[in-house]
Amino acid sequence: MKLMNKTLLALMIAFGATAASAHNHGGKTEAAGTVVAVAAGNPDFSTLVTAVKAAGLVDTLNGNGPFTVFAPTNAAFAKLPAGTVENLLKPENKDTLVAVLTYHVVPGKVTAADVVKLDTATTVNGKAADITVAGGAVKIDGANVTATDIKASNGVIHVIDSVILP
Structure with a gap:
């Protein structure tokens, strides 16, 4: 639990740096950037941002949403077999990359309070991802949710420790 709290604190600090231009409304802070901008402002998501760009999804995820x-963090991508990320980033594998990335996105704004009430979530990919809650730990398709409710102007981000595959 201490490790999870330290990880959450580190991620909150890192995301806090990305929200330097955040607006405070009656005690609630809203990030000024889209989900892409918030992710791009955190070096732990550089692989994800690179993949989103290679898949041509930046404009979509900068849209109104909500999303x-x-x-997945860089460490999550590093868990994949050697060469997987490099292979997915090749132009000839764009369709596969889009399928993988859109499996990480759920339409609408689903907060942590909402997620824990679900058994599955239908992704933008069209496939359902399994959600389990046990002993306070939340998983989506086996990936641990390590930080939640990171606000963006067009949605919310939940950090996971593994890449989930459709």
């Missing part, structure tokens, strides 16, 4: 993004 809920289950965002």
Whole structure:
């Protein structure tokens, strides 16, 4: 639990740096950027941002949304077999990359309070991802949710420790 709290604190600090231009409305802070901008402002998501750009999804995820993004960290991408990320980033594999990335996005704004009430979530990819809650830990398709409710102007980000595959 201490490790999870330290990880959450580190992620909150890192995301806080991205929200330097955040607006405070009656005690509630809203990030000024889209889900892409918030992710791009955090170096722990550089692989994800590179993949979103390679897939041509930047404009979509900068749109009105709202979107809920289950965002894998660089460490999550590093868990994949050697060469997987590099292979997915090749132009000839764009369709596969889009399928993987859109599996990490749920239409609408689904907060942590909402997620824990779900058994599945239908992704933008069209496929359902399994959600489990046990002992206070939340998983989506086996990936641990390590930080939640990181606000963006067009949605919310939940951090996960593994890449989930459709």
